[in-house]
Ligand SMILES: Cc1cc2nc3c(=O)[nH]c(=O)nc-3n(C[C@H](O)[C@H](O)[C@H](O)COP(=O)(O)OP(=O)(O)OC[C@H]3O[C@@H](n4cnc5c(N)ncnc54)[C@H](O)[C@@H]3O)c2cc1C
């Protein structure tokens with residue numbers, strides 16, 4: 001079985017995000033970028049499936065600017081076999097919407113015929129939580145979202161999902177789209193020899209136009225602003241003082 | 253214009269708070285029709301009919317709609333979509349599973365986790381873990397939206413909408429439900445509680461999380477946790493507050509042994525009053541706290557629990 005893993009290049013989760021003063025967006029020039037943390041988990045899961053003999057090839061794909069090559073190389077260094085970069089924007093500030101990403105991924109799926117797509121549950125930049133579900137809809141495939149456990153049993157996947165009430169387990173028909181949550185696994189680091197090897201692994205370059213997909217956004221960004229700031233608080237000296245302050249504020 | 257609102261239904265019961273909050277968000281967009289779907293959903297439909305501002309309720313009952321499997325629920329919504337310009341839901345995990353699927357089937361973008369309504373086409377939503385707020389204007393013919401419940405007040409009761417039944421769409425039969433592991437609790441529900449007490453890695457063990465629970469019980473509060481506390485097995489996953497867990501905005505949020513990573517702040521920084529108890533005076537949680545106490549939680553929390561008696 002072939003596993004396809006879409007990986008997104010996003011601002012590193014440790015970086016303090018700065019909103020541009022003119023309200024045009026978030027400043028991404030000269031900022032550390034990394035693979036979306038959820039996608040690292042998806043890559044790791046694919047590698048574990050391969051190690052367990054349940055997958056034989058892992059193809060990673062990223063859609064965006066040419067710099068996403070680095071993200072793909074990271075995935076190759078972790079253990080993916082092959083990469084596809086779909087150039088869809090020139091400016092690092094352009095975010096391709098989940099609907100367009102899903103449309104491109106649907107074409108990649110048609111070409112590659114994977115048995116499983118493992119995506120992240122959410123990109124930590126746009127926080128959309130949509131691409132996997134959209135891809136699944138476009139392909140008419142089953143979906144198992146927010147997975148914290150995944151078992152492949154023949155032509156079914158058993159997915160344990162993190163939901164508001166706790167955990168839900170479902171069984172989905174393959175081929176399927178599974179989106180991964182944080183507790184599915186702990187991704188490995190790429191070793192130095194593997195980073196070197198990854199440089200020689202195949203990386204195909206395509207464009208959105210090659211797939212005939214229009215990436216014009218459906219949502220026009222009117223403005224991007226800082227969230228409302230909180231008023232400065234105080235440090236209290238003791239539990240007694242805390243109780244007193246809470247009573248004064250009517251909080252208890 | 254008309255709005256179709258997917259009610260949150262769990263095992264045949266309406267999740268009133270989440271649904272009523274989405275009704276508030278949706279009201280300004282047009283007449284609200286609530287869809288209650290499930291294996292059983294009639295009682296949920298009756299309950300939804302009483303929410304103030306609901307014009308009509310549709311009840312869809314079918315085994316294929318039980319357990320809110322995405323494929324069958326999305327197919328049902330799409331079969332009804334023709335009549336509505338907005339298709340909305342509270343931003344629960346169920347809706348986040350279903351609504352993007354609905355949007356893609358309709359060839360429109362989804363607007364996830366909207367925190368504000370500017371006009372019928374324009375919405376605000378937090379991005380980058382709440383470090384920025386984006387205003388987006390939709391150019392799609394239909395708008396598919398999930399509303400972040402923590403920023404809308406629940407609509408009241410007193411409505412008396414008419415209730416109709418509708419049939420399920422063809423079940424694509426792609427998924428089957430196996431089991432739910434739901435912890436029963438007498439405590440208030442995390443996303444609707446007036447007070448939340450959360451523990452982090454600093455609490456140190458599942459055993460010591462009892463300290464957090466005792467304080468919560470004293471305040472009739474819900475219990476929350478940081479991701480680190482959940483990952484370490486001190487607390488169950490459905491207690492996680494943050495960018496990738498639940499978003500809460502109670503009257504009072506008490507963070508104990510939590511450092512205050514942006515991913516955690518994303519889920520609680522709109523709380524009215526924030527209290528932080530942490531032994532490290534440099535912990536970033538103090539930057540959002542109204543009242544900070546630099547102390548060892550193992551002394552401070554039992555003392556606080558006692559003094560609030
Ligand atoms: C993609 C992604 C998504 C994430 N989503 C979330 C999310 O939704 N929610 C979330 O919470 N995190 C999330 N995280 C994790 C987040 O980055 C932090 O790692 C996490 O919030 C840290 O949890 P913590 O504050 O409990 O632990 P730590 O950062 O380890 O902090 C523990 C704190 O306890 C204090 N402490 C220790 N002992 C005591 C004591 N005896 N008395 C008092 N204080 C004490 C310490 O001073 C310290 O400040 C996410 C991370 C990523 C990468």
Ligand SMILES: Nc1ncnc2c1ncn2[C@@H]1O[C@H](COP(=O)(O)O)[C@@H](O)[C@H]1O
Nearest residue numbers: 006007063119120122123128129130131
């Ligand atoms: N531009 C992209 N390139 C590759 N994968 C993507 C891209 N955007 C989203 N994805 C995948 O879809 C998941 C969810 O993203 P989102 O729906 O944007 O929150 C991510 O974790 C990735 O696996």
